[in-house]
Amino acid sequence: LVFFIYYSPMATLLMFIFTNALPKEPIEASLVDGADLKTIFAKVVFPLLGPGFISTSIFLLINMWNNLFVPLSMMRGYEKFVTLKIFSYIGQAGTIYNEMFAASLIGSLPPLLIFLFLSRYFVRGMLMFTGRTG
Structure with a gap:
């Protein structure tokens, strides 16, 4: 819930930018063909x-996965979030570098794999701003 509240303005802004970057021609062509607004949204706007x-x-x-401040201020233990668990290797007596670096590598794998599997959609979404297609 805290992450939803924290990141909903950014998600709203990004989706607003993507919505404004949509081409107007398919929507206008659907209006000319006689489609109602529900059909235009479901069959034209939503796929775009x-x-x-x-x-x-x-x-x-990726921003939620790498966030340290929100879990640090809201949670009491270090076990529930990857960034807090990595942060727990730093102590008063010293830093356990080898375990911290291993945990950092393992902790960075899930967002990296998600990005690799969905990278073509990410690039296609970024190209939407330029008017080109990917």
Whole structure:
């Protein structure tokens, strides 16, 4: 819930930018063909927003995964979040570098794999701003 509240303004802004970058011609062509607004949204606008939605989701997932401040201020233990667990290797007596670096590598794999599997949608969403298709 805290992450939803923290990141909803950024998600709203990104989706607003993607919505404004949509081409107007398919929507106008659907209006000329006599489609109602529900049909236009379901069959024209929503499929065009797919790359923008996936790009926004990937961007927010990586930001949530790497966030240290929100879990540190809201949680009491270090076990529930990866960034807090990595942060727990730093102590008063010293830093356990080898375990911290191993945990950092393992902790960075899930967002990296998600980005690799969905990278074509991410690139397609970013190209939407330039007017080109990917």
